[in-house]
Amino acid sequence: MTQLTQATVYGLLQGGLFALVAVGFSLVWGVMNVVNLAHGAFVITGAYIAWKLADAASVPPLLGMLAAAACLFAAGYLLQRLLINLIVNAPIWMTLLLTFGLDLLIVNGLVLLFTGDFRSIPTGYATSGLRLGQVRVPYGRLLGFLLAVGLTLALVAFMSRTRMGLAIRATGMDRGAARLMGMRVRHVYAVTFGIAAALAGAAGAILGTVATFNPADAGRYTLQSFVIAVLGGLGNMWGALAGGILLGVVTAWGGQYLSGTLVNAISFGVLVVVLLVRPTGLLGRPYYELRQEA
Amino acid sequence: MATSTPPARGVKAPPTDTASARERSPARSPWLGWGTAACVLVLLALLPSQLYGGQQRLLAGVFMFVALAQAWNVIGGFAGYASFGNVAFFGLGGYTTAVLMVKAGWSFWLALPVAGLIGVGFAVLVGIPAVRLRGHYFAIATLGVAEGTREVVVNLPRLTGGGAGITVPAVGPEATTSYLGNYGFYQAFLVLAGLSTLAVWALARSRFGYALRAIHQNEDGAAAIGINTTRVKVGAFALSGLLTALAGAIYAFQQVSIYPDRLFDVSITVLMVVMAVFGGSGTVFGPVLGAVGLQFLSEWLRTHYTEAHTFIFGAIIVVAIVFLPQGVVSFSRDAWKRRRVSLLETVRTYRL
Numbered sequence: 019m020t021q022l023t024q025a026t027v028y029g030l031l032q033g034g035l036f037a038l039v040a041v042g043f044s045l046v047w048g049v050m051n052v053v054n055l056a057h058g059a060f061v062i063t064g065a066y067i068a069w070k071l072a073d074a075a076s077v078p079p080l081l082g083m084l085a086a087a088a089c090l091f092a093a094g095y096l097l098q099r100l101l102i103n104l105i106v107n108a109p110i111w112m113t114l115l116l117t118f119g120l121d122l123l124i125v126n127g128l129v130l131l132f133t134g135d136f137r138s139i140p141t142g143y144a145t146s147g148l149r150l151g152q153v154r155v156p157y158g159r160l161l162g163f164l165l166a167v168g169l170t171l172a173l174v175a176f177m178s179r180t181r182m183g184l185a186i187r188a189t190g191m192d193r194g195a196a197r198l199m200g201m202r203v204r205h206v207y208a209v210t211f212g213i214a215a216a217l218a219g220a221a222g223a224i225l226g227t228v229a230t231f232n233p234a235d236a237g238r239y240t241l242q243s244f245v246i247a248v249l250g251g252l253g254n255m256w257g258a259l260a261g262g263i264l265l266g267v268v269t270a271w272g273g274q275y276l277s278g279t280l281v282n283a284i285s286f287g288v289l290v291v292v293l294l295v296r297p298t299g300l301l302g303r304p305y306y307e308l309r310q311e312a
Numbered sequence: 313m314a315t316s317t318p319p320a321r322g323v324k325a326p327p328t329d330t331a332s333a334r335e336r337s338p339a340r341s342p343w344l345g346w347g348t349a350a351c352v353l354v355l356l357a358l359l360p361s362q363l364y365g366g367q368q369r370l371l372a373g374v375f376m377f378v379a380l381a382q383a384w385n386v387i388g389g390f391a392g393y394a395s396f397g398n399v400a401f402f403g404l405g406g407y408t409t410a411v412l413m414v415k416a417g418w419s420f421w422l423a424l425p426v427a428g429l430i431g432v433g434f435a436v437l438v439g440i441p442a443v444r445l446r447g448h449y450f451a452i453a454t455l456g457v458a459e460g461t462r463e464v465v466v467n468l469p470r471l472t473g474g475g476a477g478i479t480v481p482a483v484g485p486e487a488t489t490s491y492l493g494n495y496g497f498y499q500a501f502l503v504l505a506g507l508s509t510l511a512v513w514a515l516a517r518s519r520f521g522y523a524l525r526a527i528h529q530n531e532d533g534a535a536a537i538g539i540n541t542t543r544v545k546v547g548a549f550a551l552s553g554l555l556t557a558l559a560g561a562i563y564a565f566q567q568v569s570i571y572p573d574r575l576f577d578v579s580i581t582v583l584m585v586v587m588a589v590f591g592g593s594g595t596v597f598g599p600v601l602g603a604v605g606l607q608f609l610s611e612w613l614r615t616h617y618t619e620a621h622t623f624i625f626g627a628i629i630v631v632a633i634v635f636l637p638q639g640v641v642s643f644s645r646d647a648w649k650r651r652r653v654s655l656l657e658t659v660r661t662y663r664l
Contacts, residue, residue, distance in 0.1 A: 053448050101634065108637050108662035110447055111394040111585055116633045118582050122626025130620060204664055237578070241459060244452055283463030289456040293449055294441045 020152040025274040026267060031159040033266020034259075035228075038166035038221040039239050040246035041173060041258040042214030048253015049190035049210050051110070052102060055117040057218055058239035059124035064090055064219025065226035066132055069139050079139055083165070083223035087216040094215025099208040106207070121236065128233040139226040162224040167259070169220060173213070174255045186210050190253060245289045356502055360495050368494040372566070374607040375501035376559050380580070381587040381599035382508035383555035388585060389593030390521060391548045392528030393443065396581055397454030398556050400438075400461045401431045403575035405557030406564030407465060410478045413488050413565075415471070420489035424561050431557025432550045439549035443542060446531075455578070462576035477571035480564065489565075497566045504562065505600075508555045513596045515551075524548055528594070590632050592641030601640055637662055 043057045067089055068082030077085070097120070105112045147156040177183035189196040189206045197203050225231060246265055250257025265285060272281025360368050380402070387395045405427040412423040442453045465472050472478055482491035492500060515521040523544045526534035535541050564570045587606050592598025609628070613621035635655050636643055647653045 047448070051448065053451070101630070103664040104634050104659055105637055105662045106664045109392070109394070110451065111388065111396075111589060112633055112637050112662070114394065114396065114451065115582070115586055115589060116630055119626045119629030119633065122622055123630065126620070126623035126626060130623060207664065244455070248452065277467070279463055280467045283460050283467060286456045286460035286463065290442075290453050290460065293445060293453045293456070 021274060022271075024153050025270045027153050027155060028159075029267035029270025030263060031155070031163040031266070032270065033263035034163035034166040034170075035221060035225055035262075036242055036246060036266050037170055037259045037262025038217060038224070040243040040250075040262055041170050041255055042217040043240075043243035044247035044250060044252055044254065044258045045173075045186075046211055046214045047247055049186055050106065050207055052106065052113045053110075053117070053244075054211075054214070055114060055240055056120040056124060056236075057214070057243050058236035058241075059121045059128075059233075060090055060094070060215045060218035061222040061225065061239045062128060062231060062233055062236045063093075063124060064222030065139070065231045066128060066137070066222075067219065068223035068226055069137050070132075072139050079141055079223065079227050082139070083220050086219040086223040090219030091212040091216035095208045095212035097215075098211035099204060102211065103204055103207060121240070125233045125236050132233070134232050134234065136230040136232045137226070138230045139223070141227050156228075158228050162228050165224055166221065169217060170255065170259050173217065176213075177255065182206075182209060245285050248289055248292055353502075353506055357499070360498050365494045368498045370611055372494070372498045372501045373611075374604055375498070375505040376563060377583065377587060377603040377607050378505035378600050379501065379508040379555055379559045380584045381591070381603040382505075382512050383552045383559070384581075384584040385512060385588045385593055385595075385599045386515065386524075386555075387545075387548050387552040389588055389595070389599070390515065390524040390528065391545055393446075393545065393549075394451045394585070395454045395549070395552065396451040396578075396585070397438075397456070397458035398552060398584055399576055399578065399581040400454075400458035401434065401553040401556035402560035402563070402580060403458075403461065403465065403572070404434055405431050405560030406570055406575045407472055407478075408557070409561040410480050410564045410570055411471060413480050414478060417488055420492075420565050424558065427561035428554050428558045431553040431555075431560075434557075435550040435553030436546055439546040440542070443545040443549065455581075458576060458578070458581065462572050465572045465576065472572070475572060477569055479569045482565075482568050491568075492565070497562065500562050501559075504555070504558055509596065509600055511551065511555070512599075516596050520544065520547065525594070586629055586632075589639055590636065592639030592643075595639070595641045598639050598641040605640075634659065 039057075039061055042060075043054060046052055046054050046057075064083075064086035067086040068077075068079060071077035071082045071085055072079060101120075102113065102116065105116060141158055143157040143161075145156075147154050148160065149155075177187060185196070185201050185206050186209070188199070189201060189203055189210075193203055196206070222231070242265065246258055246261040248261075249264060250259070250261035268285065268288075269281055272284060276284075356371075359371075363371070380398070383401075384395065384398055387393050387398075408427040408430045409420065409423040412418040412426060413420060418426075438454070438457050442450060442457070445453050466475050468474070469476075481487045515524075523534065523539045526537070526539060527541055527544060531541060560575065564575070567574075583606070587602035588599040589602070590606060591600065591602025610621070610625060613624050617624055635658065637658060638646075638661075643658065
């Protein structure tokens, strides 16, 4: 019983981080119909920026996270503005291939820069934790969870309360109409992609404080984002939060009770079944229609 | 608004375009094309006597990717369904062969057709529900199937050896079929590449091929003129699965030791797509061109830039996609027709 509770708590905390990783991916997919295969690479880049700052200048992790987010916002904005906007109207596999090329570039660039060694960002509270009865809650993971959920909620507020958020949602609903209303769609797309990259970078910096990372992890985070985005419904930020936490808990339970990596097979199985049965995700209506209803 | 069916393709290339080059100029006899193809095949069959082992292996790899790119071309290029899970067939074909040879003591030549059948069966099984999805959803569903299949293979250690892999006995008394050697695999992959290209060539001229193109351009319209779209799409997926599984089967025997991470590597799928798209998806010879060009380029980079070759390869993919989104074959054909070469024009086609 204790084991189950411990696994659940651990899964919840991990799930919050998964949600932050996936929310930007889901946003980009939902608004621009671009599946960004380089998303995991952004996560790892964020982790490396925070790690490098901590390692070279002993910048505290929280500040490192902000720096990573700022760098990735700029990089994401420029990437979308200068590159991805060029083929946004092409057949879908073009954007998949372009972002796969970017993924190869970034991941191997990181290997060349930092080698493939495993790194982690040191924190002062790494070993201490909270005891709730029999269950142990490490401070690092708790803090990471709170930050991740906080940032996800901040994104929700941004999307519903600000003019820019409104512009992003409007562009996602009908690009032509948004353009006619005077929105600079290229800029709006670039900001959307920048926000997604920034959140991925922040998530990477947080993940770096609670676990080890190396460039080869990028693909895993991209695939996780897929599963979560599909579970939650595209562009649906509450959905990403729920999907992330669900995936975190299920993964933790699977790690407890199933042998080997069978839990991965299950999560992909769930992904395929959800796609086939309910392509709009578990939380219902996406704000961005399936282009052609299946 | 961008739809999943690319409007620009239709604008740039009329529906019958890929097939009708020959019909339009009846003066050019079809025997010319056949003659050229036969000459190339004979030359390629004779070539190995002039090569050393490493070069034969390199070319065998090129032929394998010709077959894989053609297989993807059937579902992705003709039907317009971007399968991102074709590596599942490759891995299943490879593992079927290895497991049958090791656990059941079958000969390779018996295991090979069974691997092909497994590929077809799996494609039908996955295809029937999956082809109801369009656009990204099909891509993601197939990707999920491929990843899921890999995990299942990893977690069946008693059958597949799990993550540690499985080794086919290639020499000695335990070998059910003696190892084919560099030349043997060269021939096997050459035959497979030739058959795949022939199959796509025949497809491009058949009723089935026209049905696929119709689905690519307007699926609802295709259904309205009486095409059973589900059956046609599943058929295309099955053909794709057959060719890919056969390639995987030969590859598994060539490699002797196979691992799930190698046989179900997502980047194999991506390479198929890149080669087909770079050469010209939906054309007969585009994938051949793309596979040959990119495989040589990739090998060249590997030998000359041992550390940064993947980095450079990524950059090349990005540049190629931006400047040649419709592929070399379609680009050259348009340039030839209009007597004008403009890379900027193709960039303008798809930009926002």
